[in-house]
Amino acid sequence: MTTPTPTYLAGEKQTLHASLDRHRDAVLWKLDGLDDEQLRRPMTPSGTNLLGLVKHLASVEYGWFVETFGGEAEPLWFGPHDDMRVTPEEPTERIVALYGRARAAADTVITRLPLDAQGSPPWRDITVSLRWTLVHMIEETARHAGHMDIMRELTDGATGDHPPVMGSG
Template sequence: MTTDDTYTAGEKEILHAGLDRHRDAVLWKLQGLDDEQLRRPMTPSGTNLLGLVKHLASVEYGWFASAFGGEVEPLWFDPYTDDDLSIGPGETTQQIIDFYGRARAASDAVITGHPLDSLGHPDWRDHPVSLRWVLVHMVEETARHAGHMDILRELIDGTTGDHPRATGTV
């Protein structure tokens, strides 16, 4: 969440706050919907709200924790296929939300524990990446999918925006 302090903070704090803002919007997009609505395929490719959350958790673990030697939990799906975008019948909404929370916590530990110029080594790349690059990339990735979620949510129940609006405001 952006606060008055964020506007004049250092580079890492600003990037982290931007990532958190979009992460919070992702979770807000799920609020008030039932399990069927969260799983409902809304595009010909099967894109659904809960699948996007699962994907974002997977890429957070990969780009932050795995690349920078952090704690990564064993995955029950193949993150290199579309498995991370789909929800299986045995996967629960709470399981996916909790997975995203743990991925965020693992990523936050990397962000706070390393300088921006630290180099990570993703096992699927043949070159290192800086924490600065990963933070910018994950702000982009999360914002992109939060935008997808905004469209899906509007199609489901008409709700728009990136945060709840106070009653009686414009």
């Protein structure tokens, strides 16, 4: 997890990318200090859990950034409707590592292409810009980070959208 750097005066692309990174880091922070049972514990009637949301975010990072803009995503071991479910055979480390690789692959696309670059997700008959995709993924990641914040609070009482800064009182 990286320490967020304020980008209050940065250009559009850097600002969007930093916003996405801030939410990505919050997603990973929500896992810190929890054991495997807590990460996999169903927290909603539909079975949503912290680790399942990380798995889902990994698959959508690959889809929206890599596949949409002509890249080759790594083959996933699960189907498109299984991305929010975690089986006992899926080690926590494997899912967290997948999210790390998906982020890195997405970052390569974000760095390489201009905001006006266009792509088409293979699962939909639309054309999108990298700018739209960044905004969409900020929304998607923030939405699920919020879900994770509630699940984390219900698990052990921890709250917040980022780790406390040391020495800040």
